[in-house]
Amino acid sequence: MTAQRSVLPGRFSGLSIKLIATIMAVILLVEVVVYLPSIANFRASWLDDRLRVGVVAARVLDAVPDVMALPRSLTDRLLTSAGANAIVYRREGQSQLIEFANPITPGEVITADMRQRDLMTLMAGALDTLFAPPGRTLRILGDGDLDDSQVELLMYERPLRQDMLAYSRQIGVVSLAIAAITAVALYLLASNLFIYPVRRLTRNILAFRQAPENANLVLTPSTRRDEIGIVERELAAMESDLFSMLRQRRHLADLGLAVAKINHDLRNTLTSAQLLSDQVATLDDPKVQRLAPRLVTTLDKAIGFAQSVLDYGRETSALPVLNPTKLRPLVDDAAFEARLVGHPSVQFENQVPEDLVLTVDANQFGRVFLNLLKNAREALESLNGAEASPRVWVSLDREGENLVLSVADNGPGLPPRARANLFVAFEGSARAGGTGLGLAIAREITEAHGGKLVLADQSTGTRFDLVLPQNLVVPS
Incomplete structure (x- = not known):
């Protein structure tokens, strides 16, 4: 099976474009948060400018006893400079009005009370103006320059909205420029510190994997x-x-x-x-x-x-081929091949229950018992009758969630050299001329089945424990 070749992403299709896009998105998000108070202050300043012109007109009205005596050219200039259709000045319960010669009947009228200066009110008014339908009339209220005086202007909302849109476009262009410059600067910095080294590591990993x-x-x-x-x-x-x-x-x-x-x-x-x-x-x-x-x-x-x-x-x-296998007959077959069955001097006992069924590779698992039983027989035969009743047995026990199969004998035990190199091929033999491959094979087969083979610590004889996971047991 051929390995699938990985392709290194392009300069602007991997971390690079993600980094630039993330930086720009964060900056634009910050600009949006800053934009709302900014556009609200712009609207408030724009309306304050109109009110200041209205205050100047109010001073003129306050200085003249009869408003009707004012020249029409003067009143028109005052209205034009304020951009208003009408100016109302109220003081001490009296109201004075100046308007064009041909007054315009307003349509939908909304009020902008500049005496309320909290941020939420200003931002709500700015958003309302930005998304306002055409043809609305704005009624601007503010305090005059004297005590208990009030100035009111009536004007179209369209000039305010146009100026706010123009200001918003300027803010947008500046924000995009700041975001782009910042993103490029941070990208160049991050590229030298992070992206280029990561790309170098990635290229090396891909190349080394191929060869x-x-x-x-x-x-x-x-x-x-x-x-x-x-x-x-x-x-x-x-x-x-x-x-x-x-x-x-x-x-x-x-x-x-x-x-x-x-x-x-x-x-x-x-x-x-x-x-x-x-x-x-x-x-x-x-x-x-x-x-x-x-x-x-x-x-x-x-x-x-x-x-x-x-x-x-x-x-x-060879990989193990797992199938449900009765363990007791498997041990009997291994004992027969190890020449323990019918041995003239060594007694063999199979204490494995008849109904124990494990999901194992029968051929490989039989090799485990064959190697362990053969080693036990050879250890007992080396005593030359020194042990009165030499015996080998296979038993079953449980430790928590594990199944423990023990192969034990009452022989002389393992020599120190064998213990020091246990399970090492060509090193862990317990007898002269041995290869030590039997235990190495048994350990590898046991580990391939998810278990482990360990030497029990005991003073007499030798016992090897096959610790197997409970999931190998087939429920009866």
């Missing part, structure tokens, strides 16, 4: 001391370790293939030699009769060594 055997692709870390620097150094160390491990694995694989071929041919040669030794053992020559058993034993050991090496390579490469 991990190429030492030139191992990352050269920078001298940074922050998190990016730590990632670079750890990635470089990991790639170096992976490169070394892959080279070692390749060498071991080539060496293992050669050893397997040699071992296979050696096993065939030793088998032929064993057949010849069996024929020689039938001769009546006393010297032959004395040497033949030693020759047969030596050949058996050589064949067993060759077979164990082949079994080790085969067992470690």
Whole structure:
């Protein structure tokens, strides 16, 4: 199966565009929050300017006893400068009005009371003006420059709305410019500190994944001391370790293939030699009769060594095929192959319940019991009758949510060298000439089933515990 090739995203399709878009969105959001008080203050200032002109007109009205005596040109200039259709001045219960010669009848009239200066009222008025329908008339109320005086202006709302829209467009353009400049500045800063190093790491990971055997692709870390620097150094160390491990694995694989071929041919040669030794053992020559058993034993050991090496390579490469399996017959078969059934001196007991069914690979799991039982038999046979009643047994126990299968004997126990190198291939043998592959195979098979194989700590004999998860048990 070919690995899917990953493609590094473009400069503006990965983190870059996300960073720029995020910065601009945050700045624009802040500008929106700032915009509402700003447009409210703009509207208030605009209306205050109109009121100030109205206050000037009110002073003129206050100085003249008869408003009707004012020249029409003067009143028109006052109205035009204020942008109003009419100005009303109220003081001490009296009202004075100036308006154009041809007064305009207002349509919808709304009131803007500039005596209320709280922020919420100003913002509500600004939003109301921005989204107002056309043709509305604005009634502006404010205090005069004298005590108990009041000025009122009546004007169209359209000029105010147009000025507010123009101001909003200016704010929008300035906000976009600020957002763009800030985003670019922050992007350049973040690119040098974060995005470019991350893209460099990403390119290296993608390239090294395609060719991990190429030492030139191992990352050269920078001298940074922050998190990016730590990632670079750890990635470089990991790639170096992976490169070394892959080279070692390749060498071991080539060496293992050669050893397997040699071992296979050696096993065939030793088998032929064993057949010849069996024929020689039938001769009546006393010297032959004395040497033949030693020759047969030596050949058996050589064949067993060759077979164990082949079994080790085969067992470690095969995945378990899980099926419901009765455990007691599996143990009986393993005991028979380990030559414990019918043994002249060693007693074997299978204490596994008849109804225990596990979801395991029967062939591989049988190898576990075969190796453990064979080791137990050989340990007891090495005593040469020193133990009055040598015995091997397989028992079942439970520890919490785990199932514990124990293979035990009452033999001499494991020597210190075997304990120190337990489960290490070619190192953990308990007898001279052994390979130590039996326990290594048993451990790997047990771990492949989700369990673990451990040596129990006890003063006499040897006991190995297979700790298996409860989910392997098939309910009866």
